[in-house]
Amino acid sequence: MSSPLIGRRLAxxxxxxxxxxxxxxxxxxxxxxxxxxxxxxxxxxxxTTVPGPRSxxxxxxxxxxxxxxRGNYLVDVDGNRMLDVYTQISSIPIGYNHPALLKLVTNPNxxxxxxxxxxLGILPPENFPDKLTESLLxxxxxxMSRVQTMACGSCSNENAYxxxxxxxxxxxxxxxxxxxxDNTSCMINQAPGCPDLSILSFMGAFHGRTLGCLATTHxxxxxxxxxxxxxxxxxxxxxxxxxxxxxxxxxxxxxxxxLEETEDLIVKWRQKGKPxxxxxxxxxxAEGGDNHASADFFxxxxxxxxxxxxxxxxxxxxxxxxxxxxxxxxxxxxMDDPADIVxxxxxxxxxxxxxxxxxxxxxxxxxxxGDPSKNLFLCEVLNVIRKENLLDEVxxxxxxxxxxxYALQVQYPGLLSRAxxxxxxxxxxxxxxxxxxxxxxxxxxxxxxxxxxGQQSIRFRPSLVFKEYHVHFFLNVFNDVLAEFK
Amino acid sequence: MSSPLIGRRLAxxxxxxxxxxxxxxxxxxxxxxxxxxxxxxxxxxxxTTVPGPRSxxxxxxxxxxxxxxRGNYLVDVDGNRMLDVYTQISSIPIGYNHPALLKLVTNPNxxxxxxxxxxLGILPPENFPDKLTESLLxxxxxxMSRVQTMACGSCSNENAYxxxxxxxxxxxxxxxxxxxxDNTSCMINQAPGCPDLSILSFMGAFHGRTLGCLATTHxxxxxxxxxxxxxxxxxxxxxxxxxxxxxxxxxxxxxxxxLEETEDLIVKWRQKGKPxxxxxxxxxxAEGGDNHASADFFxxxxxxxxxxxxxxxxxxxxxxxxxxxxxxxxxxxxMDDPADIVxxxxxxxxxxxxxxxxxxxxxxxxxxxGDPSKNLFLCEVLNVIRKENLLDEVxxxxxxxxxxxYALQVQYPGLLSRAxxxxxxxxxxxxxxxxxxxxxxxxxxxxxxxxxxGQQSIRFRPSLVFKEYHVHFFLNVFNDVLAEFK
Numbered sequence: 001m002s003s004p005l006i007g008r009r010l011a012x013x014x015x016x017x018x019x020x021x022x023x024x025x026x027x028x029x030x031x032x033x034x035x036x037x038x039x040x041x042x043x044x045x046x047x048t049t050v051p052g053p054r055s056x057x058x059x060x061x062x063x064x065x066x067x068x069x070r071g072n073y074l075v076d077v078d079g080n081r082m083l084d085v086y087t088q089i090s091s092i093p094i095g096y097n098h099p100a101l102l103k104l105v106t107n108p109n110x111x112x113x114x115x116x117x118x119x120l121g122i123l124p125p126e127n128f129p130d131k132l133t134e135s136l137l138x139x140x141x142x143x144m145s146r147v148q149t150m151a152c153g154s155c156s157n158e159n160a161y162x163x164x165x166x167x168x169x170x171x172x173x174x175x176x177x178x179x180x181x182d183n184t185s186c187m188i189n190q191a192p193g194c195p196d197l198s199i200l201s202f203m204g205a206f207h208g209r210t211l212g213c214l215a216t217t218h219x220x221x222x223x224x225x226x227x228x229x230x231x232x233x234x235x236x237x238x239x240x241x242x243x244x245x246x247x248x249x250x251x252x253x254x255x256x257x258x259l260e261e262t263e264d265l266i267v268k269w270r271q272k273g274k275p276x277x278x279x280x281x282x283x284x285x286a287e288g289g290d291n292h293a294s295a296d297f298f299x300x301x302x303x304x305x306x307x308x309x310x311x312x313x314x315x316x317x318x319x320x321x322x323x324x325x326x327x328x329x330x331x332x333x334x335m336d337d338p339a340d341i342v343x344x345x346x347x348x349x350x351x352x353x354x355x356x357x358x359x360x361x362x363x364x365x366x367x368x369x370g371d372p373s374k375n376l377f378l379c380e381v382l383n384v385i386r387k388e389n390l391l392d393e394v395x396x397x398x399x400x401x402x403x404x405x406y407a408l409q410v411q412y413p414g415l416l417s418r419a420x421x422x423x424x425x426x427x428x429x430x431x432x433x434x435x436x437x438x439x440x441x442x443x444x445x446x447x448x449x450x451x452x453x454g455q456q457s458i459r460f461r462p463s464l465v466f467k468e469y470h471v472h473f474f475l476n477v478f479n480d481v482l483a484e485f486k
Numbered sequence: 487m488s489s490p491l492i493g494r495r496l497a498x499x500x501x502x503x504x505x506x507x508x509x510x511x512x513x514x515x516x517x518x519x520x521x522x523x524x525x526x527x528x529x530x531x532x533x534t535t536v537p538g539p540r541s542x543x544x545x546x547x548x549x550x551x552x553x554x555x556r557g558n559y560l561v562d563v564d565g566n567r568m569l570d571v572y573t574q575i576s577s578i579p580i581g582y583n584h585p586a587l588l589k590l591v592t593n594p595n596x597x598x599x600x601x602x603x604x605x606l607g608i609l610p611p612e613n614f615p616d617k618l619t620e621s622l623l624x625x626x627x628x629x630m631s632r633v634q635t636m637a638c639g640s641c642s643n644e645n646a647y648x649x650x651x652x653x654x655x656x657x658x659x660x661x662x663x664x665x666x667x668d669n670t671s672c673m674i675n676q677a678p679g680c681p682d683l684s685i686l687s688f689m690g691a692f693h694g695r696t697l698g699c700l701a702t703t704h705x706x707x708x709x710x711x712x713x714x715x716x717x718x719x720x721x722x723x724x725x726x727x728x729x730x731x732x733x734x735x736x737x738x739x740x741x742x743x744x745l746e747e748t749e750d751l752i753v754k755w756r757q758k759g760k761p762x763x764x765x766x767x768x769x770x771x772a773e774g775g776d777n778h779a780s781a782d783f784f785x786x787x788x789x790x791x792x793x794x795x796x797x798x799x800x801x802x803x804x805x806x807x808x809x810x811x812x813x814x815x816x817x818x819x820x821m822d823d824p825a826d827i828v829x830x831x832x833x834x835x836x837x838x839x840x841x842x843x844x845x846x847x848x849x850x851x852x853x854x855x856g857d858p859s860k861n862l863f864l865c866e867v868l869n870v871i872r873k874e875n876l877l878d879e880v881x882x883x884x885x886x887x888x889x890x891x892y893a894l895q896v897q898y899p900g901l902l903s904r905a906x907x908x909x910x911x912x913x914x915x916x917x918x919x920x921x922x923x924x925x926x927x928x929x930x931x932x933x934x935x936x937x938x939x940g941q942q943s944i945r946f947r948p949s950l951v952f953k954e955y956h957v958h959f960f961l962n963v964f965n966d967v968l969a970e971f972k
Contacts, residue, residue: 057608057610060608061607061608061609061610062609063609063610063611063612063614064604064609064610064611064612065611065612066598066599066602066604066611066612067595067598069598069602074609077612088603088604088605088609088853089605089608089853091603091605091853091854092602092603096601096602097598097601097602098601101600101601102597102601104601105591105597105600105601106592106597109553111588111591111592112552112553112555112583113552114587114591114600114859115582115583115584115587115588115590115591115863116552116555116578116582116583117574117577117578117835118550118552118574119574119575119577121547122543122546122547122575123547123548123549123550123560123574124543124547124549124550125549125550125551125552126549126550126551126552126563128549151637151638151641151837152637152638152641152852152853152854153852153853154641154644154696154852155637155638155640155641155696158640158696158697159695159696161697162695162697162712162713165712165713165714166711166712166713168712169711169712170712178707178711178712182707182711183707183711184707186707186710186711186712186713186715187689187704187707187710188704188720189701189710189715189716189717189718189720190715190717193707193710193711193712194710194711194712194713194714194715195712195714196714197712197714198714203673208852209645209648209851209852210640210641210644210645210696210697210698211644211647211648211696211697211698211701212696212697212698215675215697218673218674221664221668221669221670221672221673221679222849223849224672224673224675224679224680225652225655225664225668225669225672225679225680225849226648226651226652226654226655226656226664226672226679226680226681227648227651227652227672227680228651228680228681228682228683228684228716229672229675229676229680230675230714231675231676232675234674234675345853346853349603351637363708363709363711365695366638366639366640366694366695367574367575367577367638367639367831367832368577368638373600377601
């Protein structure tokens with residue numbers, strides 16, 4: 001079971017050999033390997049097709065050997081070692097078994113955090129405020145100095161919605177105490193205590209699968225089917241043409257259309273007696289197919305929210321944590337006041353949301369409200385990101401990846417289109433979903449794990465230690481696979 | 487900061503001394519200390535009022551020193567050591583810093599589970615099925631062999647509701663594929679894809695605070711106020727007289743009334759076009775005030791559910807894990823087929839739900855779907871429960887506690903009433919909420935941490951290592967406090 005870890009020099013030399021001996025044409029990637037991840041493997045190593053005989057969960061999924069997984073490489077139970085460009089649905093920040101995280105577990109000072117999970121809302125550990133300052137607050141979005149941790153992404157968004165509803169009603173009441181009628185009607189789910197407020201979301205969005213989140217999720221029918229929902233407004237998300245810089249005028253028109261319709265919906269729902277308390281949006285619609293919009297679109301949308309008294313909630317569950325080349329995707333908008341609420345999870349290792357001072361979530365509560373042990377890991381992850389300048393690395397790897405995808409879609413015009421991305425948060429469309437799925441399987445059998453999203457897209461979600469030489473290795477294998485489908 | 491741990495003999499002798507030298511009258515507790523918790527402290531040790539100068543979060547809450555906390559004792563930042571009869575809202579199963587759990591963290595074989603959190607739904611770790619068999623499946627409720635882990639209690643219930651909705655609609659469709667209309671309408675939150683189905687819950691219930699859960703929670707207005715909800719039926723939960731065995735006839739009448747109304751509501755909501763897909767109920771309404779009902783009530787309710795084609799969901803988030811003297815509170819009903827779904831969290835350290843084979847939650851999914859590292863801890867907790875026969879201990883401690891509460895309510899008739907409980911899952915009512923709150927503070931200042939629930943109840947939620955001598959120590963201090971309020 002033991003695949004030895006390799007040192008710096010050996011890794012580079014192995015990498016070069018692998019490079020030269022790999023099959024297929026090499027025109028896409030020209031750079032030599034320049035960096036390495038100390039605790040990484042030297043490359044994939046495939047023993048069987050995936051899922052192999054021991055690993056199989058079902059047709060698509062497999063059992064993993066996380067003990068043997070390292071850095072960018074996921075090892076399965078059949079001993080297949082794959083370059084992981086999907087990273088547990090984008091939730092592994094700095095690769096598998098990072099030494100800094102292993103060290104943290106063995107530090108006796110941290111043991112208590114693992115075995116004594118507190119009710120954080122009432123009995124926080126002594127060091128929790130300091131640890132929050134060191135972790136989440138050290139990367140707080142512009143204009144926000146408050147954060148509430150939660151156990152997962154769905155809970156983060158559910159509670160962010162609640163904070164927006166409570167704030168909206170507080171404002172309506174003029175910050176006075178709720179009436180007797182408020183307090184009695186809410187006990188039986190009726191207005192005015194349980195008001196007919198709404199959250200405006202966008203077609204194609206994914207914000208989670210609990211009942212509140214699901215009412216704002218519109219990516220795939222299978223997520224929503226059979227579950228009761230709310231009559232909340234759903235605005236069109238711009239359908240842009242890529243590369244963005246080549247279609248500036250057309251895209252601006254499309255975005256203007258969507259903004260106009262958004263504003264119409266806000267007015268319409270207010271007239272229907274279901275005012276919009278908040279607008280929720282992803283900086284890049286991920287699950288829905290990696291749909292981008294311009295900074296200008298978000299800036300204008302934020303203004304519309306303010307104009308109509310709706311809180312503006314940016315859902316960074318998938319985009320947050322560095323993979324767009326900035327820690328938060330909304331930083332690309334260049335705003336001092338980008339949002340009222342920013343929710344996160346996945347790469348942040350804990351769920352939660354930041355909020356502005358005005359949004360007092362004083363009634364947001366549950367038993368655990370997060371997990372201090374996850375926050376300890378996050379402190380280390382942020383240290384590693386800073387120390388190793390991983391955001392710069394992501395920008396560099398991302399550029400190589402996107403350029404490679406551009407080259408491939410020129411090379412395979414009937415097969416690939418719409419290459420797009422920010423940092424390593426990239427995607428490309430395949431001609432149809434059946435071909436996309438076949439390409440994913442073939443690429444996996446050649447030792448590279450990718451994920452799909454939307455109707456017919458492939459999404460790239462490596463961890464932050466995905467280097468340029470991993471990009472080039474991927475591009476070569478991908479090129480070989482695509483050649484089979486030409 | 488270091489309070490030395492004490493050995494078995496010394497603990498007993500200290501305990502006896504403390505017993506004799508404690509102030510106040512001693513008529514409530516007569517038994518000598520018979521057992522001990524090896525890693526426990528010998529008793530409370532108070533340096534300041536609580537919250538003390540260093541600990542204060544706000545008036546009620548304080549910062550804790552979890553490193554120094556042990557067994558039944560929670561230590562705060564001011565060095566106050568309190569006997570914990572609330573245990574992080576009933577979520578600490580076998581006390582603080584249990585040696586078995588500390589050992590687990592230092593075991594190098596477990597490190598990977600801490601640092602590599604998988605997307606469990608697609609890429610589970612190799613040993614996860616075995617670990618589930620060893621942990622959750624080893625304590626599966628009667629008639630259930632399937633379990634789905636989740637990150638917290640709210641997510642567990644949200645997803646359990648979804649499983650009930652999906653199952654209901656699948657049955658309605660005759661298990662055929664959804665129609666085109668189903669698939670298109672659900673994308674915009676409309677029927678038939680997002681059907682007008684409902685979950686029937688009970689007044690006084692608490693099932694969590696996310697939007698789906700909150701529509702079934704009816705314990706306190708402050709939980710629900712300002713959050714949009716669903717028009718779902720709410721049945722009356724029986725208001726019984728205690729002790730139950732003295733009011734059998736009256737209580738049976740009250741339960742019959744509630745069952746009749748429940749059945750009426752199911753019919754009424756079906757006629758309204760919002761059929762009841764599932765009924766959710768706690769075996770003991772905890773947050774809502776420790777409201778009990780008889781086994782007969784639950785047996786009849788389960789029959790009503792089956793008769794009307796509603797799934798029956800027993801929410802054991804607070805009652806599960808042993809504190810009623812059985813691992814699941816529903817075991818007290820003596821049924822082979824107690825439920826279709828049983829949800830859990832808190833003392834189980836991971837959220838999740840068991841379900842019958844017929845309830846296929848094949849579309850229940852999110853990124854993490856639980857956390858294998860929590861499941862490792864649960865394996866150890868279950869080992870300790872078995873090895874130390876903790877359920878027997880709970881039954882023994884619970885009997886001493888309830889008898890003590892009975893004696894106290896006789897002694898303080900104007901102050902206390904309605905003592906009730908199963909195992910150590912006990913409660914007692916105070917004459918009014920202001921007095922209740924004052925008693926909680928005075929008891930805490932004397933080194934015992936309790937919690938309130940409902941309008942004017944005190945709830946007892948010790949961990950499973952709460953022994954008879956802890957009960958007697960508590961009763962003596964409580965007696966002293968009550969004497970001040972006579």
